[in-house]
Amino acid sequence: MVFNSLEFLIFSLLFFILWPIFKTRDNPRWIFITIASLIFYGSWDWRFLFLIIGSGILDFFCGLAISKLPRSRKFFLLISIAGNIGCLSIFKYSVFFAGILDEISLYGGYPLTLSNNIPEFALILPVGISFYTFQSLSYTIDIYKRKLEPVKNIFHFFSYLVMFPQLVAGPIIRARDLIFQLSKVKIVSQPEKWNAIKQIIIGLFQKVVIADNLSFFVDSAFEGKTAYSGSFFWWVVIIAFAFQIYCDFSGYSLIARGIAKYMGYHFKMNFNHPYLARSFKDFWSRWHISLSTWFRDYIYIPLGGNKRGLFMTLFLITFTMVLSGLWHGANYTFLAWGALHAVFLISEKVINTHFNTFIIWKPLRVFFVFMLVCSAWVFFRAESIPQSGEILYYLYNFSISDIGFIFFYINNLIFLILALLIEIIIYATQKSRMSWHRKNYPDLILIPLAILSIVFLRGEGQQFIYFQF
Amino acid sequence: MTIGLITIVGGLFLKWTMPPPLKNLSAENFFWSEKAHSKEKFNLLIIGDSRIYRGISAKIVIENIPGYSAKNLGFSSTGFNPDYFNFVDDRLDQESLIPIIIMGITPHSLTPNALKNSHYFELANYKWNKKAKDLYINKYMRFLDPYKPIEIFNLLISDKREDGYYQDYNNDGWVKSFTIPENADSALPSYLRVFDNNTVKREDIAICLKKVNEWKEEGIQIFGFRPPTTKAMESIEDSLSNLNFPDFKLEFEKHGGIWMEFPDENFRSYDGSHLHYESAIRFSKLIGERIKQKINSPKKD
Numbered sequence A: 001m002v003f004n005s006l007e008f009l010i011f012s013l014l015f016f017i018l019w020p021i022f023k024t025r026d027n028p029r030w031i032f033i034t035i036a037s038l039i040f041y042g043s044w045d046w047r048f049l050f051l052i053i054g055s056g057i058l059d060f061f062c063g064l065a066i067s068k069l070p071r072s073r074k075f076f077l078l079i080s081i082a083g084n085i086g087c088l089s090i091f092k093y094s095v096f097f098a099g100i101l102d103e104i105s106l107y108g109g110y111p112l113t114l115s116n117n118i119p120e121f122a123l124i125l126p127v128g129i130s131f132y133t134f135q136s137l138s139y140t141i142d143i144y145k146r147k148l149e150p151v152k153n154i155f156h157f158f159s160y161l162v163m164f165p166q167l168v169a170g171p172i173i174r175a176r177d178l179i180f181q182l183s184k185v186k187i188v189s190q191p192e193k194w195n196a197i198k199q200i201i202i203g204l205f206q207k208v209v210i211a212d213n214l215s216f217f218v219d220s221a222f223e224g225k226t227a228y229s230g231s232f233f234w235w236v237v238i239i240a241f242a243f244q245i246y247c248d249f250s251g252y253s254l255i256a257r258g259i260a261k262y263m264g265y266h267f268k269m270n271f272n273h274p275y276l277a278r279s280f281k282d283f284w285s286r287w288h289i290s291l292s293t294w295f296r297d298y299i300y301i302p303l304g305g306n307k308r309g310l311f312m313t314l315f316l317i318t319f320t321m322v323l324s325g326l327w328h329g330a331n332y333t334f335l336a337w338g339a340l341h342a343v344f345l346i347s348e349k350v351i352n353t354h355f356n357t358f359i360i361w362k363p364l365r366v367f368f369v370f371m372l373v374c375s376a377w378v379f380f381r382a383e384s385i386p387q388s389g390e391i392l393y394y395l396y397n398f399s400i401s402d403i404g405f406i407f408f409y410i411n412n413l414i415f416l417i418l419a420l421l422i423e424i425i426i427y428a429t430q431k432s433r434m435s436w437h438r439k440n441y442p443d444l445i446l447i448p449l450a451i452l453s454i455v456f457l458r459g460e461g462q463q464f465i466y467f468q469f
Numbered sequence B: 001m002t003i004g005l006i007t008i009v010g011g012l013f014l015k016w017t018m019p020p021p022l023k024n025l026s027a028e029n030f031f032w033s034e035k036a037h038s039k040e041k042f043n044l045l046i047i048g049d050s051r052i053y054r055g056i057s058a059k060i061v062i063e064n065i066p067g068y069s070a071k072n073l074g075f076s077s078t079g080f081n082p083d084y085f086n087f088v089d090d091r092l093d094q095e096s097l098i099p100i101i102i103m104g105i106t107p108h109s110l111t112p113n114a115l116k117n118s119h120y121f122e123l124a125n126y127k128w129n130k131k132a133k134d135l136y137i138n139k140y141m142r143f144l145d146p147y148k149p150i151e152i153f154n155l156l157i158s159d160k161r162e163d164g165y166y167q168d169y170n171n172d173g174w175v176k177s178f179t180i181p182e183n184a185d186s187a188l189p190s191y192l193r194v195f196d197n198n199t200v201k202r203e204d205i206a207i208c209l210k211k212v213n214e215w216k217e218e219g220i221q222i223f224g225f226r227p228p229t230t231k232a233m234e235s236i237e238d239s240l241s242n243l244n245f246p247d248f249k250l251e252f253e254k255h256g257g258i259w260m261e262f263p264d265e266n267f268r269s270y271d272g273s274h275l276h277y278e279s280a281i282r283f284s285k286l287i288g289e290r291i292k293q294k295i296n297s298p299k300k301d
Helices: A006-022 A026-042 A048-068 A070-108 A129-144 A154-162 A175-182 A190-222 A231-263 A280-284 A289-300 A309-328 A332-355 A362-381 A385-396 A404-408 A410-428 A433-437 A441-456 B002-017 B025-037 B082-091 B118-124 B128-140 B149-157 B188-194 B202-217 B231-240 B245-254 B277-296
Strands: B044-047 B070-072 B100-104 B164-169 B175-180 B221-225 B258-260
Touching (some): A006 B128, A026 A154, A026 A175, A048 A070, A048 A129, A048 A154, A129 A309, A190 A410, A190 A441, A231 A385, A231 A404, A280 A332, A332 A385, A404 A410, A441 B002, B025 B118, B025 B164, B082 B118, B082 B202, B100 B277, B175 B277, B188 B231, B202 B221
Parallel strands (some): B044 B070, B044 B100, B100 B221, B221 B258
């Protein structure tokens, strides 16, 4: 069930009606969160439950073994990694890798037909598998690094792993952040509850008003259902996609944070106005923060980070970004997207290394970074590398567009203008925002407007984009 | 509490001042779920793709044909294949008077892409919660149907209805449709591409005709026709689809169907493909008259 559905509204109402009964005592609290979350997850497809429960049981016992059996610590860590990455490989990447091997074998003169022999169960992609496997890995890895003690109660562990607000599309919560919170009873104050509700409302606004209204325009363009073309048209399309994916994902994360906050748990921010970034490094500290920090802490830094010389640093940046692209999807387009961001980061690092600071007017830097990020989004959204190439060609060949598309899609583009205006206002009021933000009167206008927009200006229901990961 | 009150008052004010939205989302969801999932049977069924569900009112067809109940079972991009035929069989009341099936055959409805019946299967595969919501809850949620921004703007500053696609969902399976403004060429560009790697195959025609024959042998009267559309559209379809309509007509009748022609009736299309609702009403009456004639005097057309 998606967050913006009647089923979820009923589910969450029931959850919060029963929550006060269970929240004050450890075991009942953990069991209640676990069962409710498994019901939530099972509503997508009950078959997925076996995988997440099996994966969770494996990591729970691996965590205990890593802590209790010092001589076999590495072994059990490898078991956990193999189990999680193995599941991800089978259910997410088997078709992709089989296709690559088939192509290689064909060139080598010994054709294989692995793609046609993949078992049927491996063709179903369990919702949220990329998120919960990373979340589970952070548990066993942190125990191995002695940053965390394993929990003794399996429901305590499962309440961390499967907690429904973040289960299917993040944010990826580190074990050491949430497990400690789950062991305490927190009394949620009225202002905190109100802030939680506001986060949920803003998240829903981003998702159903902005993202869902932009989707029709973006999908029409990428699926070839429109006769319009040209540079201006495609720039508008890709900027619309940039805001669609941002508002879709950020909206989901905000709703998840708001629900968790209402329960008494704090999830860290996952998006921090990424399109206001002044550099690509800054962009990656603002976009999908939970994932980028996961890759930083568990891939980039353990492999050496920036401590092993410039060449190794550049290689590790490339490796990490390509892996990040692969995490998003089993397609060459996602690899290309990751690689392109690696090029941006490396170029920025080299320029900064040799020219110290690149002094440039800040709004221009924001604009420059935004345009290049949008160019990379082409690969993320396109179905294939050839389609990506075709669209990039239109973006940069300055061909003429029939601006009639503005009038044809005016009901969608109004929401792009709204999204841009919101970001511009936030950028312009960054320093003063914190002072009026604390006052209540903006809420009296903005929150009712947001709610009325969610009801009367909502786009046609689209699934959250990141559910496919 | 204050914010809640402001929201409720704001919402009530909006609904009080505004007419219903252009797109009746809850009615649309009910319409499609009911069409795909209802078990109700009828002894006259009208089947085909969007030119059928937008072009024929089942209720008007049977206005002067006593003893018949009718439903339009058209879906978007319907293909005439066994899956669709099974669905039609399940909805046909074969116990009563001579059952009738009226097939609106477009070239597209015999193409491989149409034969996937994506729209029908999307609806048929709805989970129980989606069906329940559409069929039982949506009717109470109509006041929450969303608006388009320009719609609100136009209605606030004047009574003028905005440009757009108007669709009225009827219980008989007909979608009364028109656009403001009309553009009798707007559908043509997409039809120039729709037959790319997607032309009609002989074996698929054979499957369709075989079913016509089976129905005929079960005592069902089968009527077929090419849904009226613009000359430009017909020209595109004839040249690109690989379907020879004169040959198809002959085969249709050989397999027991009755072919109906509607030449030069001057029908009006709002997009170059689908009938404007005024023409759809006229066309439905014509079909009704033809069917009535055939039932009363069963000679060929």
